[in-house]
Amino acid sequence: MADTLADTETLTGPAPTAAPDFAGYSCPLPLRDHPRVVMGHGGGGALSAELVAHLFAPAFGNPLLNGLADSTVVELGGARLAFSTDSYVVRPLFFPGGSIGDLAVNGTVNDLAMSGARPAYLSCGFILEEGVETAVVARVADAIGAAARTAGVQIATGDTKVVEAGHGDGIYLNTAGIGLVPAGVDIRPQRAAPGDVVIVSGEIGLHGVAIMSVREGLEFGVEIESDCAALGGLVDTMLAVTPDLHVLRDPTRGGLGAALNEIASAAGVGVEIRERAVPVPAAVANACAVLGLDPMYVANEGKLVAFVPREHADAVLAAMRSHPLGARAAVIGECVPDHPGMVVARTALGGTRVVDLPMGEQLPRIC
């Protein structure tokens, strides 16, 4: 024990004890009880899940919401319809590889496609901030129109509201969509089963890094473009091989890590992935290394992860690779009966780690 510790004058803290008190070591704890909404409630992680489970689900109280899928399949007049809605508050409005308009169409189209539905009609609501240039609104509207045509959907209804200057971020969008689910198709997270092969449709992390590169003014030396795209065509190609796909999910907020956790949790199965098999572009890996982020938790807007019965896996993978949006599809792991509800990654060195559900927003680490 150092004698000097006992009589040192303190400048910043409480009176010194005889020696550093490791036994009393306690450290910052994230607050659990939030009287007010914090950003993490929208981050797609554990805080978002809590908000849904403890606030929205009890208030809405109906079994349709328990499905926890990207879209809900409802029966109406003998038809099976997938139904979904999403709001878009991205900043900046235009980014490498797309815009808020592309996101608003593709995001909702993809949510429908993840139920195996053929997306058909979208609604589109604009919340405009007073003072935003009409030319900017026009650019966004054009992007919406073009994206809808590419995705093969029509904007069937819409709405416009204007809020006072300072009460919005230029343009917020909301879209909702419906699509028909073909007979014999039953795709939802609960159907993941041990033995399923886990396939990702391409390189992960592009959208999140593209947004960060412009939002934070970071230069990586390489322009990284968002992967924003409508996945309906790719899903059609996969369904042509077999209608018996078990799960589809587009790993947006929270990335591949959150998507796999949600599936493992919904189906009560374990997921094992081989880290080296996950396609991460060098530019994304480098940006994440600099920022202290994990590509597994970075957002995608044009990728899907599929749980496919083993007997169909090779054919589905081949079909995906024949489609432009699945050219770099890869088997990344499998569904297992062990450790239900957990996602485990085998690292390149041969160790394992648990890929946990992120808490809220991913924050760059200091060191």
Add this chain to the structure above:
Amino acid sequence: MKYLEEFQNPELARGLLADIRATVTRPWALMEVCGGQTHTIIRHGIDQLLPDEVELIHGPGCPVCVTPLEVIDKALEIAARPGVIFCSFGDMLRVPGTDRDLFRVRGEGGDVRVVYSPLDALRIAEQNPQREVVFFGIGFETTAPPNAMAVHQARKRGIRNFSMLVSHVRVPPAIDAIMNSPDCRVQGFLAAGHVCSVMGTGEYPELAERHRVPIVVTGFEPLDILEGIRLTVRQLERGEHTVENAYARAVRPEGNPAARDMLEDVFEVADRAWRGIGVIPASGWRLSERYRDHDAEYRFDVHSIATCEPARCRSGEVLQGLIKPHQCEAFGADCTPRTPLGATMVSSEGACAAYYLYRRLGTPAAPREASPVG
């Protein structure tokens, strides 16, 4: 990226592991000092690949975790004031003070911004001359030079509305304090490579000699960590205790003289409280007298804020390797990664969080919380 993939090569890793296995003959307890190293170890599962004889104790080298509650409360108080733009590195926003965190201050209307460099905060100050811009300057010797540069530039360019709330800590006094702790089990250190890239290695021979403990300057990629462990174990097996540099591609013996000059100019050594550990003499930096105009503690007069830290968990004992995480009564019950009581459960870098996750692999899974819709 150059120097990233090359230092994750599985074949080379197997070679280093085989060498460690061939060298080790009895149990050794090593401490990696830096949180970044802990992150790599857990992220790549390195601890699972080592022979049983090599135990890694995760040191208090996470700047977020060791920043004292009092400083967090001062930050919250300043950030909540009207007219202030409070800038911080991202991962400080989630760290709770006595009754809230920076996220919540922002939720309540405070202007709290995440920046990637203190110079970004300086730019914000230039662009908003009518506002007070405060940067939260925390961290080890690694983040200190850019923070010093920001204050230096502010003074030189007369950016009067820029100030910094400083709570810097230094590694060597912490190593000394750990070795002086009566129950210390640490037999060798992996020193923090990036700290040494700034400060050099000159501070360590005296520590190695006095405590008869090997200190190996170690980098952050998997191969760096394994090489650091290999050299430390080799020294221990030979009964040596010298300072070795296993991170020569980044660390020169003299460090970075320009950065050290900048530190010398802007900061002065001060006693610092480490969260949960207590005050360690001469273990930190504060702004020196002539930069007081840019010292947020003086500008906002938050000296009177004093806090009392609750001792609610046993992570201090975990840090010294005195108990294993699951031997703590709160482990897995009151204390989980979602509801952490202490530093070591807060992030994937902490020993308790890692232990919690891996132990769950061998036990029935705890019930999971519901997932979000859509």
